[in-house]
Amino acid sequence: MKYVEEFRDPKAAKGVLAAIAQVTNEIGATREKPVHIMEICGGHTHAIFRYGLDKLTPEGIEFIHGPGCPVCVLPMSRVDECVELAERPEVIFTTFGDAMRVPGTRKSLMQAKADGADIRMVYSPLDALELARRNPDREVVFFGLGFETTTPSTALSIQQAAAEGLTNFTVFCNHITVPPPIKALLDDPHMVLDGFVGPGHVSMVIGIHPYDFIARDYGKPIVVAGFEPLDLLQSVLMVLEQIRDGRAEVENQYARIVPDNGNPVSIAAIDEVYEARPSFEWRGLGEIDASGLRIRPKYAAFDAEEKFGIGYGGGQIRSVQEPDGCACGQVMTGRIKPVACPQFGTGCTPEMPLGALMVSSEGACAAYYQYGGARSPEPAE
Structure with a gap:
């Protein structure tokens, strides 16, 4: 199928992975000092784990899962x-x-x-x-x-x-x-973000220019990406190349679908x-x-x-606390991985969920539960 099979080509993927490894080495990223790339869209999160991209990419790359699931x-x-x-x-x-x-x-x-x-x-x-x-x-x-x-x-x-x-x-x-939650995350002094993989479906509607502030005001690269394995790998490579070259731009990897x-x-x-x-x-x-x-x-x-x-x-907006032990907020903002939540896979499962991230088709917890977690989870805060 055109625009699908060629973006799942194992030989092409190996070539892009080799380029990613080279650029990762050139910028000196390691497991102890990784490059933090946030994929904003929950669809990207699921694709990363469905195709095992978190395990195929070098340990110097840390995927941070953003608030991209409505x-x-x-x-x-x-x-x-x-x-x-x-x-x-x-x-x-x-x-x-x-x-x-x-x-x-x-x-x-x-x-x-x-x-x-x-x-x-x-x-x-x-x-x-x-x-x-x-x-x-x-x-x-x-x-x-x-x-x-x-x-x-x-x-x-x-x-x-x-x-x-x-x-x-x-x-x-x-x-x-x-755009507003991305700005909120960038303004958070506790967040460490080096670049972004931008949402593909959203950008089909709004284009790429609403993200200009990310590069202009914060000096962070962002690459709007498609959802196939090679889309994501190429987008990660494009982010890394910007970091290596000292650039911060909005680039469109998904140009076959997304008009600027x-x-x-x-x-x-x-x-x-x-x-x-x-x-x-x-x-x-x-x-x-x-x-x-x-x-x-x-x-x-x-x-x-x-x-x-x-x-x-x-005029009666009320704030409601998360259930005891539920870390949806921390996972949603990229502060911890799903497996660091004390309820993950025990008190919170797809059959008996405590939070939305375990039941949504784009939820990070659902992706980890279905496809397996990342390399080494951070301890719960």
Whole structure:
């Protein structure tokens, strides 16, 4: 299959790995003093472990797993609000499957469904829109979740609902953006980051220029990467070459898919429907300015927060502590590896998760559990 097989070629991979080893040696990176490269996207985390890239690359490279899973960074309080919405008798609550098993303080959406709430898994917000058309006597709420990758489809669904004059369709908006949390991590004096592998799917929408500040203001290289083994290996090599050469640039390894300036139709839909929230809470990072999106007043009729008086719209945002022993926040921000969490694989498993990182298809803990951990875990703090 074109654009797949050639990016899984073992002979080509050996050549790139040899180049990585050479550049790693040239910059003097060792196991004791490694180069710290953060892959921002959870999809990249899973690809690294699925293909064993953490074991194939030299010990002088340390992969740091970033906050690139929208399900994982959602605080438990927002899950609680989803459950509260879903338990209203007039509501049909719709969501992507990834969010169904994420624990809240009382229960997950899956447990709420088992208890009788009308919760339906959908593949697109357009599915939720169709449910609203077919059930005019019910309130259909779509759980709008995700980074810039999924935001355009929700925006277009809201525009379609407005065009049709639907009055029973709303979105519980939890869409978030990638650049602000990266800035928060770079501003953290305890984080040691030498470069980034940038998200591919997000960049299909927004392009590569929203990351200019990483190179310009912080002097760190970032390479937007695809998801096949050779994509990731080439991107790591490109980051290392920048470090060796004393450069800090935004480079696009995934140019076959990612246009430098993004997708103008998607960007226009986002700008039309959404505006930046003053702040939004992230698991492990706390409140980050302008990191979340909210529905503009023009489309307030389709905003579940405004209609049902919950969340930021209800002015009753509450902070919820993680379960005892759960280190989701530390893992999510790259401070520790999943295997350093005291609950990993014992008190927290995919069957009985304590945190979102174990159940999300892009969660770092799920990747470690499924494919095996990294070389030597750091001790839990």
